[in-house]
Amino acid sequence: MFQDIGPYVFHNEYSSRKPEEDDILIVQKGRDILMNCGQTLPTVAQVRAVCSLAAEQAYYLLSIDEKHFFCTDVQVPETENLSYTSVMILREMNPGYMGFGGSVSWQLASWYDLHRYCGRCGTKTEHSERERAIICPKCGHTYYPRISPVVIIAIVDGDRILLTRYNRGGYRRHSLVAGFVEIGETLEDAVRREVMEEVGLHVKDIRYCESQPWPFSSSLIAGFFADVDGDPTVHLNTDGQDELAEGVWVSRDELVLEDSGMSLTWDMIRKFKEKHPISTIA
Ligand SMILES: [Zn+2]
Numbered sequence: 331m332f333q334d335i336g337p338y339v340f341h342n343e344y345s346s347r348k349p350e351e352d353d354i355l356i357v358q359k360g361r362d363i364l365m366n367c368g369q370t371l372p373t374v375a376q377v378r379a380v381c382s383l384a385a386e387q388a389y390y391l392l393s394i395d396e397k398h399f400f401c402t403d404v405q406v407p408e409t410e411n412l413s414y415t416s417v418m419i420l421r422e423m424n425p426g427y428m429g430f431g432g433s434v435s436w437q438l439a440s441w442y443d444l445h446r447y448c449g450r451c452g453t454k455t456e457h458s459e460r461e462r463a464i465i466c467p468k469c470g471h472t473y474y475p476r477i478s479p480v481v482i483i484a485i486v487d488g489d490r491i492l493l494t495r496y497n498r499g500g501y502r503r504h505s506l507v508a509g510f511v512e513i514g515e516t517l518e519d520a521v522r523r524e525v526m527e528e529v530g531l532h533v534k535d536i537r538y539c540e541s542q543p544w545p546f547s548s549s550l551i552a553g554f555f556a557d558v559d560g561d562p563t564v565h566l567n568t569d570g571q572d573e574l575a576e577g578v579w580v581s582r583d584e585l586v587l588e589d590s591g592m593s594l595t596w597d598m599i600r601k602f603k604e605k606h607p608i609s610t611i612a
Contacts, residue, residue, distance in 0.1 A: 340392070341392060341394070351374050352373050353374050353397075354373060354435070363419075364412055376412070380409050383402060387404050391438045392435060418546060434543070441476070445473050450466065451469045458472070481554060491585065491609075492564070492578070494529070506595050518536050521556060530563075540597065540598070541553065541594070553598050582603060
């Protein structure tokens with residue numbers, strides 16, 4: 331999956347290290363990120379070639395082996411080589427470990443960007459020098475990176491799995507029922523609620539399968555299998571922007587794997603296809 335970058339090793343522990351010329355520099359602008367000819371993430375040196383960037387204006391984020399990622403809130407102008415493009419380009423980046431490191435870096439850079447002022451008292455915030463945190467110098471509130479949990483559910487009815495298709499975005503592959511966990515819910519509550527809301531089914535024997543960090547929505551996705559309980563007739567939710575366009579039962583034999591295996595969704599669908607024990611027994 332996307333986060334499986336071995337033999338490279340991901341290091342997310344905080345460090346106060348300073349940037350060097352060949353370190354990677356993440357410059358985010360909303361959901362866009364600065365890229366080199368649309369191909370690679372720029373280095374500190376490449377950005378310094380077009381604008382001034384003092385060492386204290388770059389903040390350490392993470393490392394993959396000896397490749398260090400920093401971000402800055404300096405406004406970097408576009409040039410012939412440097413331009414802003416959708417962060418989603420990193421999902422398919424080659425090599426994959428740079429796509430993963432770049433997107434988690436973008437997630438952190440976005441979090442810093444969204445917390446430039448204290449949400450409680452409006453004072454300009456500061457970066458902690460001891461840990462990955464943002465501190466308000468006036469009221470003392472400390473902000474830590476926030477992760478939004480999501481559940482993805484593979485609903486099974488004997489030898490069939492329920493595949494869905496959403497109307498949102500440009501993503502046209504099949505998917506599984508999914509949604510954010512709401513305040514006050516357990517993961518299992520969220521599974522039952524999302525399934526009922528999206529496809530009008532009751533489920534039982536909810537079982538955890540695996541998880542995936544998903545930087546593009548600052549999420550941690552938890553994948554579950556669940557068996558349909560009672561009538562398997564699908565009633566699609568057709569309200570709202572995230573309405574489902576399709577919800578179909580597909581048998582193991584007819585199931586075609588549409589994805590290279592980057593996403594948890596398709597890893598779970600593959601597990602069903604290959605009769606992984608978690609997909610077949612409750
Ligand atoms: Zn404050």
